[in-house]
Each structure stands twice: as C-alpha cells, then as structure tokens.
Amino acid sequence: MLCVLVLAAGEPWEAPALADLEAHPGLVVLKRCVDVDDLVASVTSGQADVAVVALDAPGLDPSAVSHLRRHAVRPVAVTGARSDDLDVREHAHRLGVAAVVGGGELASLPEVVASVEEVLDTRPRQPDLEPLPAAPAGPGGRQAGPGGRVVAVWGPAGAPGRTTVATNLAGELARRRVPVVLADLDPYGGAVAQQLGILDEVSGLLSAARLAGAGHLADRFPSTCxxxxxxxxxxxGLPRADRWREVRPAHVEQLLEAARGLGEVVLDTGFSLEEDAADLGGRPARNSLTLGALEQxxxxxxxxxxxxxxxxxLARGLVDLRDRVDGTPVRVVVNRMRSSIGWSEKDIAGMVEGFSRVAGLHFLPDDPALVDRSLVAGRPVVDLGESSLARSLAALADAVFPASAEASHGRAHARPTVRRSLRGGRR
Ligand SMILES: Nc1ncnc2c1ncn2[C@@H]1O[C@H](COP(=O)(O)OP(=O)(O)OP(=O)(O)O)[C@@H](O)[C@H]1O
Ligand SMILES: [Mg+2]
Structure with missing residues (x-):
C-alpha cells in the first residue's frame, strides 16, 4: 500500500485526480495539503511514499523537493500543459522532479504514482570507513567476523526495558568514545528515536531496507544512520508498526554486516519469538526481524x-530462547529491581540459574524519576551524571563490551575512537 500526499494548489485537476487515486488498488490518499509548508510538514511524519504536486504550486522549489527526497517521498508533478513541453521539462528538471503528468494525461496519474521510481537516499555519500580489526570471540561464543560485536537486546512481553537497556548500552559505549551503531529492529514499532530525542526523520531501517533491496547498502550504509x-x-526504527512488511530477513543480514564495519553494534528487538508464517505473497514474517537479530x-x-x-x-523467555540461540552467550538483566517486591538478588539468581546457563546476571535499580528525566531530555541515563542506575548500566557495558571497559579505564585503546562518518551526523 502506497500512501500519497496531494498538493494541488487549487488547480482544477484536483477533484478528478483524487477520485482516480482513491479508486486505484494499492494507493491511499493520506492528505490533501493546503500549501507547500503543509506538504513539507506532512512528509516528516514518515508515513507518505509519494507526493503528487502541482508543478506550479507557489513556493515549490528545489529545496522543498529535496526535503521530500530526504524523507524518501517520491515526487510526481502534475501540470495543465503538455508534459513534453520544453518549459515544463526545464521547470521540472530544475526542481528535481523526474515524473511529470501533463494535461490530457491525467488518467495515467494513478499508474505513474504506483510505479514512480523508488528514490534512494540521495544525501551525499559519506566518507569510506577504515575496516575495524577483528573482534575477539565472546566466552563460548562463535568467532565474530571482522569489525565490532553484535549484541542483541531482547526480552519477553510486558515492556521490561529492552529499549532503555539498548539505548544506554550504546550511549555508554559512545561516552567511552567507542564507535557504536544502535539499530532499532523492533517489528512492533520503533522507540529508540524517541528515547534519544531524534524527531522528524526518515526511518533508518526502512532506508536501509530499500538500499539493501537495490544492492547499495554495503556502500551507503552510513547514509541510513x-x-x-x-x-x-x-x-x-519503524515509523509505524505496520511497516515491518518492508524489511526482509536478507535486509537485516546486510544491515548487520555493514554496521559491524562501523563499530560495535547494539540491537533493540521485539518481544515475540513466534515463527509466524510468511504470507503467500512471499513477504517476510513479522518476527523475522527479532529472530534474525538473535541468530546473528x-x-x-x-x-x-x-x-x-x-x-x-523472563523464566519462560529464557527457555524459549534456548532453542533459538544455541551456543550464543546469553546474559540476563533484571530491570527495575526494588526492595518492595519481596525477594533478594540471591533469590532471583537461584531462579534464573534454574532455567538457563547464563553468561552473567545483572540488576538495574528502579528509578522512575531519573528514567523520566532521560526521556524528557532525549538523552541516555548514562549521560545525565552519577546515579546508581548509571553505574549499573556502566557495569553492564563493561561485561558486554570488555574492550570498552579497558579503554574507559585507560588501560588500552581497543579501537580507533572518532569516525569521520559518525561525525557527519545531523542533529
Ligand atoms: N530502571 C528503570 N527504572 C524506571 N523505569 C524504567 C526503568 N527501565 C525502564 N523503565 C521504564 O519502563 C518503560 C518501558 O521501558 P522500555 O520502553 O525500555 O521497554 P521495552 O521493553 O523496550 O518496551 P516495548 O515492548 O514497548 O518495546 C518505560 O516507560 C521506561 O521509561
Ligand atoms: Mg522497546
């Protein structure tokens, strides 16, 4: 299903075009925009795929069109003149619009919208990266490929704090000046961007999926970050939960391979390990995002x-997980620990050990006020100064990424620190 924005700027083709677009299977008109400002604001929601715009709409300029492209929205221009008219072609070219539907061709608009070429991210390619040295194998784990380690943060249903832990693990590595990629692979909707105060941006995961599908991800991965x-x-992550369909298992594989080349990798995942059947259209199963992350x-x-x-x-989840990650070290974090729940860390350790052999067990204190402050500030807890929760998160980072602990305690610099590609980030 393609979601379409329409900016007709009062031109007479609006009513018939809307009727034709809505009647076309696979298209849905998301919004009629009143002017270019409205269009520009609407694309930042990340929900639209195509914008049908009046070629002569007041205020439509190359920067507005490039704003559409930055948000992976494909422009289709409509004009009352003939589309092969020289002035029309020059005007469209100057704006950066390739698809133009002219007067007398309006009936073809839905087809043009449905098939308009996928616009890949056209932001300038970032500098090439030096490959990272091979990472050591984790205890009992398989030998990692070249580059950083991939650590998947998973947890059962009930919002135990997967995103909070993933964001803070990555935030703690960054605080230690270790290059790190944090990827939001939750197929039930992304939350990392919100936790880190990243607003109004195109979904990195969907851009990566498009680039992977077109065979360009290895070259252009930094542009999705x-x-x-x-x-x-x-x-x-996903701007809307229903867009998981656009990400295939092979895309995740390519994404992880590219991410490893950039630094350590932390993945936020969904809760469900169910192997839902892929549908007959050959689309991926929803939980393949989570399962792919765990497998790799x-x-x-x-x-x-x-x-x-x-x-x-958690106990049930550890049992379910055992079949999925045979041989991969599993570390358990019990989050929101507090005295009022009536059992000690020792009691919990006894329970966890009864269900699974784990590489380590960690406890994070419950601190709603601090976590709220972090959410409001859009910054990880570990960036907000000294606290018991920040210390526990740092200890977790020491255990999960031991090389970063050495770097942070000044014993060695395990990795090159700042990478030019990350420095180019836009906040
Ligand atoms: N240590 C903590 N102390 C207090 N509140 C916490 C702590 N950890 C997480 N929370 C809060 O618990 C809620 C759920 O956290 P989070 O979004 O990280 O969970 P999740 O497992 O990723 O959930 P979802 O299933 O929605 O993806 C959030 O409101 C978060 O602020
Ligand atoms: Mg989450």
Whole structure:
C-alpha cells in the first residue's frame, strides 16, 4: 500500500485526480495539503511514499523537493500543459522532479504514482570507513567476523526495558568514545528515536531496507544512520508498526554486516519469538526481524522485569530462547529491581540459574524519576551524571563490551575512537 500526499494548489485537476487515486488498488490518499509548508510538514511524519504536486504550486522549489527526497517521498508533478513541453521539462528538471503528468494525461496519474521510481537516499555519500580489526570471540561464543560485536537486546512481553537497556548500552559505549551503531529492529514499532530525542526523520531501517533491496547498502550504509554526538550512529526504527512488511530477513543480514564495519553494534528487538508464517505473497514474517537479530548476534542480553509477572515471563523467555540461540552467550538483566517486591538478588539468581546457563546476571535499580528525566531530555541515563542506575548500566557495558571497559579505564585503546562518518551526523 502506497500512501500519497496531494498538493494541488487549487488547480482544477484536483477533484478528478483524487477520485482516480482513491479508486486505484494499492494507493491511499493520506492528505490533501493546503500549501507547500503543509506538504513539507506532512512528509516528516514518515508515513507518505509519494507526493503528487502541482508543478506550479507557489513556493515549490528545489529545496522543498529535496526535503521530500530526504524523507524518501517520491515526487510526481502534475501540470495543465503538455508534459513534453520544453518549459515544463526545464521547470521540472530544475526542481528535481523526474515524473511529470501533463494535461490530457491525467488518467495515467494513478499508474505513474504506483510505479514512480523508488528514490534512494540521495544525501551525499559519506566518507569510506577504515575496516575495524577483528573482534575477539565472546566466552563460548562463535568467532565474530571482522569489525565490532553484535549484541542483541531482547526480552519477553510486558515492556521490561529492552529499549532503555539498548539505548544506554550504546550511549555508554559512545561516552567511552567507542564507535557504536544502535539499530532499532523492533517489528512492533520503533522507540529508540524517541528515547534519544531524534524527531522528524526518515526511518533508518526502512532506508536501509530499500538500499539493501537495490544492492547499495554495503556502500551507503552510513547514509541510513543518524549521528548522535560523535561516536553513536543510530538506525532509527519503524515509523509505524505496520511497516515491518518492508524489511526482509536478507535486509537485516546486510544491515548487520555493514554496521559491524562501523563499530560495535547494539540491537533493540521485539518481544515475540513466534515463527509466524510468511504470507503467500512471499513477504517476510513479522518476527523475522527479532529472530534474525538473535541468530546473528554474538551475544544476547535478555531483559526481564523484577516484579512477579516480569520474572515469570523472563523464566519462560529464557527457555524459549534456548532453542533459538544455541551456543550464543546469553546474559540476563533484571530491570527495575526494588526492595518492595519481596525477594533478594540471591533469590532471583537461584531462579534464573534454574532455567538457563547464563553468561552473567545483572540488576538495574528502579528509578522512575531519573528514567523520566532521560526521556524528557532525549538523552541516555548514562549521560545525565552519577546515579546508581548509571553505574549499573556502566557495569553492564563493561561485561558486554570488555574492550570498552579497558579503554574507559585507560588501560588500552581497543579501537580507533572518532569516525569521520559518525561525525557527519545531523542533529
Ligand atoms: N530502571 C528503570 N527504572 C524506571 N523505569 C524504567 C526503568 N527501565 C525502564 N523503565 C521504564 O519502563 C518503560 C518501558 O521501558 P522500555 O520502553 O525500555 O521497554 P521495552 O521493553 O523496550 O518496551 P516495548 O515492548 O514497548 O518495546 C518505560 O516507560 C521506561 O521509561
Ligand atoms: Mg522497546
């Protein structure tokens, strides 16, 4: 389903065009925009795929068209004149619009909209990256390929804190000046961008999927990342939960391969491990995003809630996970630990060990005020100064990325620090 914005600027073709677009299977008109400002604001929601614009709309200029392209919205211009008219062609070319529907051709508009060429991200390609040295294999884990380690943060249903842990693990590495890619692979809708205060941007995951589909991801992966500070590159997640259909397992594989080349990799995933059947149209199964991340991870961090329901789900989740990640180290984080729940860390350790052999067990204290402050500021907890939660998160980062602990304690510099590609990030 393609979502279409229309800016007709009062031209007489609006009513018949709207009727034709709405009648076309596979197209849905998202909004009629009143002017260019309205169009520009509407594309930032990340929901539109195509914009049908009056070629002569007041204020339509090359920068407005490039704003559309930056948000992966393909422009189609409509004009009352003939589309092969020299002036019309020059005007469209100057604006950067390739698809033009002229007077007398309006009936073809839905077809043009449905088939208008996919616009790949046209932001300038970022500088090439030096390959990272091979990472050591984790304890009991398989030998990692060249570059950073891939760590998937997973956890059962009930919002135990997967995104919070993933964001802070990556944030802590960045604070240590270690290059890191944080990718939001939750097929139930992205939340990393919001936690890090990244607003109004094109989805990095959908851009990466498009580039992977076109065979360009290996070359252009940095263009799908949003730089946050100098060391953190974020691949933002799905802008709407139903857009998981656009990301295939092969795209995730390519994304992870490219991300490893840039630094350490932290993945936020969804909760479900169910293998839902791929549909007959050959589309991917929804949970293949999560399952692909787990399969390709060098280590899995499992987050569970400390309260009774959270612990029950964690126990079940550890059993379910065992079949999925045979041989990959699994580390458990019990989040939102507090004295009022009535059991000690030792009690919980006994329970976890009964269900699974884990590489490590960590506890994060419950600190709603601090976490709220972090959400409001759009910054990880680890960037907000000293706290018990920040110390526990730093200890988790020490365990998951031991090389970064050495770097942070001044014993060695395990990796080159700032990467030019991340420095180019736009905040
Ligand atoms: N240690 C903590 N102390 C207090 N609040 C926390 C803590 N960790 C997470 N939270 C809060 O719990 C809620 C869920 O966290 P988060 O979004 O990270 O979970 P999730 O597992 O990613 O959930 P979802 O299923 O929505 O993806 C958020 O409101 C978050 O602020
Ligand atoms: Mg989440």
């Amino acid at each position: 949003r730089g946050v500070g100098e060391h953190l590159a974020v691949v933002t 991870a060098d280590e899995v961090v499992v987050v569970g809630g400390a309260a009774p329901v959270g612990l029950t789900r």
